[in-house]
Amino acid sequence: MLRVAVPIDVSAVARTASVAFALATPLRVCDLVTAAVAQALGARAPQDKRDRVLRSTLAGLREGLYAVEIDGRRYFDPEDIAVCSGTVTVRFFLRRTLRAA
Numbered sequence: 001m002l003r004v005a006v007p008i009d010v011s012a013v014a015r016t017a018s019v020a021f022a023l024a025t026p027l028r029v030c031d032l033v034t035a036a037v038a039q040a041l042g043a044r045a046p047q048d049k050r051d052r053v054l055r056s057t058l059a060g061l062r063e064g065l066y067a068v069e070i071d072g073r074r075y076f077d078p079e080d081i082a083v084c085s086g087t088v089t090v091r092f093f094l095r096r097t098l099r100a101a
Contacts, residue, residue: 001091002036006084024085029068030058030078036090057092067093 006025013019037054060066061078068075069091070082082088 001089002039003087004032004035004039004090005087006032024083026081026083028078029061029070029075029080029082032070032082032084032088032090033057033061033068033078064095067095069093 006027008025034054037057038050041050041053057066058078061068061076064076069089070084071088073082074093075082
């Protein structure tokens with residue numbers, strides 16, 4: 001389980017003059033996975049390792065090997081949109097484990 005900080009989309013707040021975008025930010029699952037991988041590996045991990053792990057994680061998600069749970073909701077496609085605010089909890093599951101449960 002990883003806790004990932006969600007950035008506020010300041011440009012969307014300014015463009016729309018809506019406070020709603022300050023309270024909840026729509027993000028692609030792949031962007032949250034990218035932040036989770038960077039956090040899991042740490043700031044001192046070499047960039048090439050981060051790139052490799054991110055590529056393999058996103059490929060596994062696209063192929064259906066993994067599911068990602070973001071604040072209790074499961075996502076199977078990295079292009080799906082998750083509406084988040086503050087900090088989210090990201091968990092990875094093997095699909096075969098989900099079927100057994």
